[in-house]
Amino acid sequence: MRYTRYEYKKSNKMKFICTIVVIVGVSIGGGLYASNLVFKGKQITDNKNSVSYTNDQNTTVVGTNIIALQCGYYSKEENAQASLSTISSYCQPFIIEENGKFRVLAGIYEEDDGNKKIDELKSKGIDVAKVSLNISTNTIEDKKIVEIIDGFLKITSKLEDSEVKSVKTQDYKTWAGNIINEGVTTKSEKLDSLSNCINNLPDEIDKKNSIESIKALYNLMKA
Template sequence: MKYTKYNYKRRKNNAVFKFLASLLVGIVAAGMIGLGVGLLIWKVLPLNDSAQVGTEITDGTQGVAEENGQDQQGEAPVSEGEQTSEYYFLQCGYFSKKDNAEQTYAKISSNGRTFIAEEADKFRVLTGIYTSENVDSVMQDLGTKGVESVKITFTLNENDPVEAQVSAICDGYLKILTTTFDDGVDHVNTSEFKEWMNTLDDISSGENIEVLQNFKTYIKELPEELTKEKVPSEMDYLYDILSSFK
């Protein structure tokens, strides 16, 4: 009986051993086959990255213009090497009735930069001009007053002679208009600014050349002194100038 029991266990162990050995051989063989196939695929098939270097991924919102919460004008793509200047107005309302526009105007007119632009029997309440450095903080300030605002962006190409001069004149005139709000300033003299403008190159051709020429004529005819009370109407004029470059 002991022998029989021993022989029984011996036969059972051999079967287990053979099974495990066969399983191990199968695993090794499958691994070698898989490795060979992988090497073949790697050598034969081309590399295909899901996102290659230099690929721009966007969320699909670029260039979308909406009435609330987004830029009114989509920014055109800037080519490599192109230098631009950006100017921002904030639209605080777009109304069919002037009375409604004036109510919004009254909430923010104290900043001295606000005006109402009438366009095709509609009324826009606008404030400007701002730069990328201060436009967001102004939007936040308006929000605290319960006024929602939307950016209107104007982009000028500094590589274009006409647009470059318009940008330079806008920058200079904006500094003058802003200075009128400084403490202790009663008025700002425009003579030096006019003399500087006369040093600019003479441009006789180009797209929007008439806009530039009219702009220069307007500056030459400015009064010798500007006060802060004049700022809203001047902002309105600059809005019209920049609107020519949409």
């Protein structure tokens, strides 16, 4: 089978642009830095060979509906492992231990992609349920987290392509770092944890070494 090595940048005919334009409102009386900042100008272009961030001044990204797909919840780890083996041909599943129980998850997806994966799994006779992982977009920090997670899901979705062997992450990590550090003097615990998660990504992520990163992201979003 022919494999394509996927890089987080455009082909040589296109120039990778990573631009985050921050719109800041100033309160009428005090010049207060507004908390309702939004990221504007991010447009995601996704095709077989590339995912890139380009500038579109007419686009405002306000959030993404994110779901996990649960394929079982067990009191015994061996039963969870058996379930994991059953679905591993169709997705990148993992197990989360919570309060002595074992949750089997088929992955984390943007809702549209997740609904397609649900249909696929059900067509294989696999029971699956949605677990909402949505993060509010009430603060500047929340908006940053949503943007970064959305970018990471573009990478993991590419890994489900049978012709994609791996994805290089350096450009994504640089892009995410720019968002995290934009206008920040101190980071909250959650944003700092996300920063560590992104920085600890392998230089090249594949179907095998992506699981720990996906699990870390799930735990961060559920916290």
